[in-house]
Amino acid sequence: MYRFALRPLWILSHLFAVACVVAFVALGLWQLDRHDERAERNATIEARAELPAVPVADALAEADGDDDALRFRTVSASGTYGEGDLLVDNRSKDGLPGAWILTPLRLDDGSTLVVNRGFQFNDGGRVEPEPAPDGPVSIEGTATPWDGDDCGVRTDDAGDPVGMACLRRSAAEEAFGGEVLPVVVQRQTSDPSAASALAPVPLPELDAGPHRSYAVQWFIFAALTAVVYVLILRRVAHRIGERIDEPTDQPVDQAVDQPAPG
Incomplete structure (x- = not known):
């Protein structure tokens, strides 16, 4: 029969x-792996949030090139903001569009740290970055390694980078005219205070996800x-x-x- x-x-x-059947089972196992990765990430965020802030130079030395050891670490830095800003485009907050504002911070040892000063909403379809404070400034925030060079860069008429789709180190070095440290600091607090239009970029939500x-x-x-x-x-x-x-x-x-x- x-x-x-x-x-x-x-x-x-x-x-x-x-x-x-094999494909569906494989997709299910992949989702379980994603769940485990997210749970591990949440545990890392919670553990590192309890650690005291350390100078960014000390955090870099401890990490010794390991990006995972830097991620979500609370660090501090002091220096003077340099000229120019670089946007990370197509970000959102509370469902509204805007951009992250990246600004170079010249540290006392002469190195340049890129600081994510915060999220700023679009104003009429454009983001005009709030000016950085003049003079010495101290910040504290969360360390975030660069994403890599696999995202697009937006340039002005002269060909200089003014925006990018991710944290692209090469674009930041071109925009700010020199080498930058291998980490971005997402500002949480600063002295003097940042402009009210800039909202600190929060840590990822600590939920289990879908x-x-x-x-x-x-x-x-x-x-x-x-x-x-x-x-x-x-x-x-x-x-x-x-x-x-x-x-x-x-x-x-x-x-x-x-x-x-x-």
Whole structure:
């Protein structure tokens, strides 16, 4: 009765169904991995939030090039803001668009630290950065490694970077005219205070996210695919069996080879 299942088209159908089940299970496992990664990230944020702030130079020395050791670390720095700002475009706060404002901070040792002074809302479709304080300034904030160079850069008529889609170190060095430290500090507090139009960029939310529920959905899809496909095979076999039982002038083998109606 199930001889039909050995035909080439049915074999392709079997392979497609198996591939769907395997893909759905793999997607479910991937979502579980994402859930574990998020839980680990939340634990790291909570643990590092309890640590006292350290000078950015000390944090860089302790990390010794390890970006993960720097991420979410509370650091402090003192210096004088340099000229120019660089925007990180297409950011939002409370559902409204805006940009992050990056400004170079010249430290006492001569190095340049890029400070994310905060989020500023669009004003008529444009963001005109609030000026940085003049004179010496002290900041405290969260260390964030650069994202890399795989995002776009927006330039002015002279070809100089004025905005970018991520934290791109090469664009910041071009905009600010020299080497910058391998970390951005998201300002939380500063002395003197920052402009009221600049809202500090918060840490990521410490929720579990939807990954576990997504994983359950993918596993359900896998189970449904397997069950429904088996039911389809049984239904086709039953209909072929009914045809075989019907009186016919054709040989039995020819009757079996006839397609099921409907």
